[in-house]
Amino acid sequence: MMAKLNQILCQFLLIINTVNSARILGIFPMPSVSHQNSYRPLMEALAKRGHELVIATTHPAKYKQEEYPNLRQIDLHEVSYPKWTELNMAGIKESSTWGNFLIIMKGKRVVDEILDDELGLPEMQDLIKNPKHQFDLCFIAAITPAMFAFKDRFNCSLILISSQAGSISNYKAFGSPTDPTLYPPMLSPYLDDLNFWQRVHISLIYVGTMIFYRSAFVWSCDSLVRKHFGEDYRSVGEIEKSADMLFLNDHPILGGIRPTVPGIIFLYGMHIKPHKPLPVDLQKILDDAKNGVVYLSLGSNVKSAQLSQVKINAFLEAFKELPYTVLWKWENETLPGKPANVHISKWLPQQDVLAHPNIKAFITQGGQQSMEEAIHHKVPLIGMPFLGDQDLNVRKMVKFGIGTDMNLYTLSKEIIVNSIKKVVEDPSYRENISKLSNLLTDQPQTSMERAVWWTEYVLRHKGAKHLRAPGTKVPAYQYFLLDIIAFVLVCAVVAIYIIVKISCEIHKRFIRKPDKPKKS
CATH class of the missing domain: 3.40.50.2000 (Glycogen Phosphorylase B;)
Structure with a gap:
């Protein structure tokens, strides 16, 4: 009471x-x-x-x-x-x-x-x-x-x-x-x-x-x-x-x-909000993933389904080769050639998915919110940037040692496989993202x-x-002191000019020896 x-x-x-x-x-x-x-x-x-x-x-x-x-x-x-x-x-x-x-x-x-x-x-x-x-x-x-x-x-x-x-x-x-x-x-x-x-x-x-x-x-x-x-x-x-x-x-x-x-x-x-219970079918997929889950989402603006078929096939072939369950935010109803370990959905509760302990890596386009949510839930990242600030965000992932990067133009099955294995199998990525998460939330x-x-x-x-x-x-020229720098340079040039002129005159009048007369 x-x-x-x-x-x-x-x-x-x-x-x-x-x-x-x-x-x-x-x-x-x-x-x-x-x-x-x-x-x-x-x-x-x-x-x-x-x-x-x-x-x-x-x-x-x-x-x-x-x-x-x-x-x-x-x-x-x-x-x-x-x-x-x-x-x-x-x-x-x-x-x-x-x-x-x-x-x-x-x-x-x-x-x-x-x-x-x-x-x-x-x-x-x-x-x-x-x-x-x-x-x-x-x-x-x-x-x-x-x-x-x-x-x-x-x-x-x-x-x-x-x-x-x-x-x-x-x-x-x-x-x-x-x-x-x-x-x-x-x-x-x-x-x-x-x-x-x-x-x-x-x-x-x-x-x-x-x-x-x-x-x-x-x-x-x-x-x-x-x-x-x-x-x-x-x-x-x-x-x-x-x-x-x-x-x-x-x-x-x-x-x-x-x-x-x-x-x-x-x-x-x-x-970022406290995570909520997942839908029953999604909870079962994540719980049953004995080797862990790789989560793939390119955000709300970039659509995975709009990638070229060559890039889509590279992902499918890579996922088929890996032992992990894959959860893919895919905007179409079907994904032809989808391996048995890949599960697709048009929409996924991303924060709640990342909170699940079986998530091993997050393949992302490098959006600010996605990066923050992964850091909060301490999930290592694989960044594949498309636009805006995403390139810079992916460079930050690499700098802090919380993820690696993939280039869309050079993307291949081998690069995808190696990138996923790198962040999942190397414990330093999870250690680094855990340290960074603790730093950012200590307020x-x-x-x-x-x-x-x-x-x-x-x-x-x-x-x-x-x-x-x-x-x-103030205008830019004042903010960067350009007027003062110009004034000092002009004063310096004038001072040097005066000193040189005076020195030349002194040399001419008092120091320089007179010419000897020529012999007849």
Whole structure:
């Protein structure tokens, strides 16, 4: 009885200590389940704290009305997923060694079309044009700048939130250093200890990325803002610089130690939940796997079924040769030529699967959430990257000794067999991932507690501009001291010139001996 009273008292104190109920808008327009799963737990936690939320999402959750009566969802699924699923990322990647670049270019065009369609929905237009709507805070996916205009629409606080590490633009907007040779950007082909030519290469990539972002990405987003919001809105680049906080699904150890400002909050593994019981048939498959299980999933954006038949056959032949049970996230109903030890499913509860003790290795595309879930459950990794930050994530797996990598272009049966045997039979991979997992989870508070506290901090103080770095207010030439360096160089050149002139004059007048007269 006393325990129950103490629990009620704690809940009461928690309620009276929270900020007054606020109206919060969440805009999460990317048609990717993994992205949505990163944001949803925080929105649910804020709703449980008594805040009123309106969430625009491409993957609405099926809540019971009594479960979250103060949370309303705007469904963006129908206008986003058809175009997104037509983007065959596996096929694009295989078609050329420039696959990653082609995915970015085609993906940008498709995302622009999707955002245009989403903003044109009646419910979204009602948010934009109906004066009755007002919000105290906006959460907006950091990867979709066109949506930043909702901050100016409601003149409210803005928290940018990312399902992965921050981009160059994100860090620059908050005044954190972005030296690409020290802090590898998301699309970096290197991690650390760069030689001279690698530093030249990454610097060129950095400059090219910023030019592309400013000239193409921001320009297209600004045109969407003018079309759907009106002409009297700031550039999305300016709005990004006025954001109050940046929430990143990352950890300084995993993402790379770098100096950051207080307004950047790391929320590693916020989407990870206590595992639930598996479906009976799946539980039996995993329990009966005497030699262990290899789990294969390429995430929600890359479809295994869209790989070329040559690559699919390489996997099938490799699995047939191995003694392990294979659990494969396969998007079609059937898989011709499937060996008896391979089990397929269109959808699998990944976190619950990885929690099973019989999982020996996880073949992944290198997505941020998949990597975090494997680290949390201490399952060694085999990374085969396709797009975005996946190349960099796979390099991190190799660097930390928690996995190995496979190249899609050189993939063969032998490489698959050797990679699986390597991470399963070498105990160092499981030891390393266990150590890393312990490091990443050793924190004074959970990521969710930290996210809720900082969200309500922004609400209490009506923003967090006081936590911004002064570097965001100065032009690049001042930030990098180029004007001072130029001034010092000019002064040095002038001083050297004067010294040389004086020295020449002294030599001419006082030191140089007169010429001897010529003999007649």
